[in-house]
Amino acid sequence: METLACIPSIVLEGGFWFASLGSQKNGGTRLFALSGRVVKPGLYELPLGTNLKELIFTCGGGIPKNRRLKGVIPGGLSAPILTEEECDIPMDFDSLARAGSMLGSGAVMVFDEEDSILRILSSTVEFYSHESCGQCTPCRDGTNVLKKLMERILSETGREEDYRALVSVARGIRGRTICPFGDAVSMAVEAMAVKYEKEILDFLEGNHG
Ligand code: SF4
Structure with a gap:
C-alpha cells in the first residue's frame, strides 16, 4: 500500500525527483509509525535518511516531561534496539544496517528513562x-x-x-x-x-x- 501510494507523485513529478527526496542509494520517502514516549505519536511520511532524533524531537514533539531518551526500536520489534547514544542516525536502510539494526516495517518505538x-x-x-x-x-x-x-x-x-x-x-x-x-x-x-x-x-x- 505504501508503495502504491507513492505512484501518483512519481508519475506526476518523475522518478528522479522522487529518488532525490532521500539520501544517496536510499531514495524516496518512507512512512514512519512513531509510537511510545513521544508527545505527538503518529504516522509521518519523511525522506529516507531523515535523522531519527529529528523524527522524535521535531515531528514527535520530544519526550513527555523532558525525560531522557532511553532507546528506540527503529523498525518493528524485530529490529535490534538502539541505545540513546546510537540514536543520532539517518533513518535509511544502509545506515541502520551499519548500526546492526534495520529499517524493517518503519514502526518506531521510543522508550524513556522510566521504562524498564x-x-x-x-x-x-x-x-x-x-x-x-x-x-x-x-x-x-x-x-x-x-x-x-x-x-x-x-x-x-x-x-x-x-x-x-x-x-x-x-x-x-x-x-x-x-x-x-x-x-x-x-x-x-x-x-x-x-x-x-x-x-x-x-x-x-x-x-x-
Ligand atoms: S518456521 Fe519460523 S516461526 Fe516457525 S518455528 Fe521455525 S523459525 Fe519459528
Whole structure:
C-alpha cells in the first residue's frame, strides 16, 4: 500500500525527483509509525535518511516531561534496539544496517528513562514465544526457554547465570531456523539484553542484596 501510494507523485513529478527526496542509494520517502514516549505519536511520511532524533524531537514533539531518551526500536520489534547514544542516525536502510539494526516495517518505538528494560524484554520474549509456529526446534524450544529464563530473572530466585543463559540461548537460535522469525527473536532479544546489561545485572543484584 505504501508503495502504491507513492505512484501518483512519481508519475506526476518523475522518478528522479522522487529518488532525490532521500539520501544517496536510499531514495524516496518512507512512512514512519512513531509510537511510545513521544508527545505527538503518529504516522509521518519523511525522506529516507531523515535523522531519527529529528523524527522524535521535531515531528514527535520530544519526550513527555523532558525525560531522557532511553532507546528506540527503529523498525518493528524485530529490529535490534538502539541505545540513546546510537540514536543520532539517518533513518535509511544502509545506515541502520551499519548500526546492526534495520529499517524493517518503519514502526518506531521510543522508550524513556522510566521504562524498564526488564519489562520491555519480558514482553518481547512473551510475544515471540506466543507467535512461534513450532515447526522447528530452535525457535519453538528456544523461545520457551527464553520465556522461562525471563520469568526466573524477574523472580526472587533470579541469578546472573540466568541472564548469561538468556543471552546464550538467544544467540543459539540464530541461523538455525526455517524462516527469518528465528533470527528476529535472536537479534532483538540479544540486543536488548546485551546493550542494557548493567540495568539487568543491577536489578538481579538488588533483588538479592
Ligand atoms: S523459525 Fe519460523 S518456521 Fe521455525 S518455528 Fe519459528 S516461526 Fe516457525
